[in-house]
Structure formats: C-alpha cells, structure tokens
Amino acid sequence: MLRFACVAFLMLTCEFAMGQDKVPPVVSYDIACTFQLTFYPDSTSTVSKTEPFLLFINQEQSLFKSQNRYLQDSAISASSDGANRQNLISFLQKHRTDFDFNIVKHGCNAIRTTDRIYHDYFSYAEAEGHLQWALTQDTTTVSGYPAQRATTEFGGRKWEAWFTERVPVSEGPYKFCGLPGLIIRLTDSKKQYDFVLNGLKQSRREIPDTTPLKTVKTDKRTFFRKRQEYRANPVGIAEQSGVVFTSGRSEITQRIQQKIKSDNNPIEFSTH
Structure with missing residues (x-):
C-alpha cells in the first residue's frame, strides 16, 4: 500500500469520525436489494473486478451505495467515541471500496449524490430528465x-x-x-x-443517515472538474492540504500516477 494512500485514508477516517459526534437521523426502508457489479477499472485490460451494492427503498426515497461503503459508515458511526481506533482502522482497511458515492433519490427528478475527492466530500444534484428511456x-x-x-x-x-x-x-x-x-x-x-440483482427482501430496515456533516454543496460540472484536477496532481493537492513528504516524494508520485493511469474507466465520462 502506498504511504500516501495510507496517510489519506487515516486523515479521512479521523475527519469522518469527528464529523459524526451527533447521533445521525434514521430512515426506515421497506425494500432492501443487493446487486453485484462486475466492472473493468482499466479499459485497456481484460481483468475485471466485482463489488456488491445495496439499494434501500421506501415510498419517499431510495439510497444506493456499495456494501463496503455501508459497512465502513456503520463502523465509523458506531465508533464515534474514539474507542478501539486501531480495530476501526483495521476494519476499514479490510472493507475497502472503489466507490465512495452515496446516492439518494426522491423520485427520478430529485437525485443527490455525495462523493469524495481525496478527503473532501462534495454533494451535487442530478439534472432533471437526465434519463430518456x-x-x-x-x-x-x-x-x-x-x-x-x-x-x-x-x-x-x-x-x-x-x-x-x-x-x-x-x-x-x-x-x-x-x-x-x-x-x-x-x-x-x-x-x-454490469449490475445484476442477486437478492431482494421486503422488510422494514432502519438505516442511519451517515452523510458526512462537512460536505460541500456544488454542481455536477464543478465536481467533475475538481476530480479531474485531483487526478492530474494528487501529490500537489495532498501537500496543499498539509501532507508532508519527508522522503520518497518522486517514488510516491510515480506510483500514484501509474495507479491513476490504470484507473481510467469511470462509470460516467461526462456530466451530460
């Protein structure tokens, strides 16, 4: 694991945990679906990855996020008192995800996405009528x-x-x-x-709203631009946020750039 990635991960863990000191509101859902995603993070490679996702539904809204993101959020919320911090970090590392987004829909014309760039969270709304079937x-x-x-x-x-x-x-x-x-x-x-349904249960389930309190509201175009800026200069942006590389900066930069180069196939290419 890259030292830079470890630093970023620990900063995210601490900031998220500190932002969850208050008891989060709970939302009741009536339907819980599980999906299995098979995807190719590198469009030039034949190597695929898989990750499970959760879709919770009630009469007013739905929530969609990766299962590992859900497990991470639940663990952070439960450990907001700072106890067993080392166990928490180990749990988060075990349940890593390639997808940090949290998508809440209040109908198909009121969709809000919360997503992360480095250790900052942003929230943006989807344009109405974004799907023409x-x-x-x-x-x-x-x-x-x-x-x-x-x-x-x-x-x-x-x-x-x-x-x-x-x-x-x-x-x-x-x-x-x-x-x-x-x-x-x-x-x-x-x-x-390729998302495929592999489970559906109709039973009431209480899900805490674990959206980070320190979330910047923006528009989708700005979020995509900021994400591209980070991908172009991840080490520089880390340094601007206070990370200090005492040694091995060039090696870390090279490794991160190689990782980003192989992670070239996002689920969305544009904001349109």
Whole structure:
C-alpha cells in the first residue's frame, strides 16, 4: 500500500469520525436489494473486478451505495467515541471500496449524490430528465424475474436495462430509475459495467443517515472538474492540504500516477 494512500485514508477516517459526534437521523426502508457489479477499472485490460451494492427503498426515497461503503459508515458511526481506533482502522482497511458515492433519490427528478475527492466530500444534484428511456418488446428472465428491456444514454455511455413489473417500484442501481418496475440488470453497451440483482427482501430496515456533516454543496460540472484536477496532481493537492513528504516524494508520485493511469474507466465520462 502506498504511504500516501495510507496517510489519506487515516486523515479521512479521523475527519469522518469527528464529523459524526451527533447521533445521525434514521430512515426506515421497506425494500432492501443487493446487486453485484462486475466492472473493468482499466479499459485497456481484460481483468475485471466485482463489488456488491445495496439499494434501500421506501415510498419517499431510495439510497444506493456499495456494501463496503455501508459497512465502513456503520463502523465509523458506531465508533464515534474514539474507542478501539486501531480495530476501526483495521476494519476499514479490510472493507475497502472503489466507490465512495452515496446516492439518494426522491423520485427520478430529485437525485443527490455525495462523493469524495481525496478527503473532501462534495454533494451535487442530478439534472432533471437526465434519463430518456426507449422501451423495447424484448423480454427475458433475470434473477428469477420476468424482465423487459429498455435503453438510454447517460454519462457518456449507452445503457441497456432489464426491469420487472413484478416489483412495481420505479427504481434501479446507481442513478437509474424512471421505468415501470425495478431495474434488475443494468449493462453498458461495452459491457464494462454490469449490475445484476442477486437478492431482494421486503422488510422494514432502519438505516442511519451517515452523510458526512462537512460536505460541500456544488454542481455536477464543478465536481467533475475538481476530480479531474485531483487526478492530474494528487501529490500537489495532498501537500496543499498539509501532507508532508519527508522522503520518497518522486517514488510516491510515480506510483500514484501509474495507479491513476490504470484507473481510467469511470462509470460516467461526462456530466451530460
């Protein structure tokens, strides 16, 4: 593990924990879905990765985040008194995620994403009407449910969704919604991102709102620009925030740049 990455991780852990001193509000959800994502972080490689995701739904809103992010947030919230800090850090390192975003939908035209750049959290709203679906007559069975196919374009990709009216909620993974049933499979045209439903439970579940208190509200275009600025100069931005490299700066810079170069295939390429 890069020393720079370890420093950033520990700073994030401490700041997040300090920001959760107050008891977070709790939201009740009626449906809990699990999705398995298979994705290719490097578009030039044939090596894929997998990560589980959670989608919680009630009549007013939904919450979508990676399972590891959910476990991290829950552990940080439970350890906000500072006890067992070493155990907490070990737990967080064990449950690392490639996806820090937290997506809350109040209907398909009111979507807010909270995401991280380095150790700062930003929140932005999705534009209304960000999805224009084309329904087809194609049908199949996905995860044991009868499903119908629909297509759309979003974030610089073409997407294919299979939804089921057997679960009559207009929801789905990531920022996808607006169909007459739950989206149970979502795949981009290059098959670089593939979400598949692998579990659904209808039972009440209390989920604490673990959104960091120190979150900067911005717009999506600004968030994407800041993320690109960080990717272009991660070590410089770390130094601006107070990180001091006593030795090995060039080696750390080279390693981080190589890591960023191989992480070239985000789920969204553009803000349109």
